[in-house]
Amino acid sequence: MNPQTVTLALEIGFWSCLVLVAACMVVVILGPGNIDRLVATDLGLVLIAVDLALFSAEEQTPNYMDAALIIAIISFLVTVVVARQLETGRVFR
Known part of the structure; x- marks a missing residue:
């Protein structure tokens, strides 16, 4: 695999995750119930x-991996x- 393909795949994954985070925040704000908001916050x-x-x-x-692990915990x-x-x-x- 060439490096340009890997970079493109990482960028697509990054922006896709950001869109999903925005969708989760919409559910947190407008969610029908507290359990739905909890699940959306966790996700x-x-x-x-x-x-x-x-x-x-x-x-x-590797600098951002520490922050990722702390956020997951x-x-x-x-x-x-x-x-x-x-x-x-x-x-x-």
């Missing part, structure tokens, strides 16, 4: 982490905390 944060990984690969620098924690709050009405016991 949006994961897509942002994927976007950072694609950008890191396109720029050929925080996304999981936020989802667990908010889901527990929606289910029981409190975060802690």
Whole structure:
């Protein structure tokens, strides 16, 4: 595979993920319920982490991978905390 094809594929993936993040934010703002908003927030944060990984690969620098991993971890924690709050009405016991 030549480098131009790889760069084009990374750019298409990057912009596609950004469009999907925008769609998730629309659901977060206009969503029909709290669970839908929670799922859209989780998916949006994961897509942002994927976007950072694609950008890191396109720029050929590992600097953005740390931020992508931190966002993915925080996304999981936020989802667990908010889901527990929606289910029981409190975060802690």
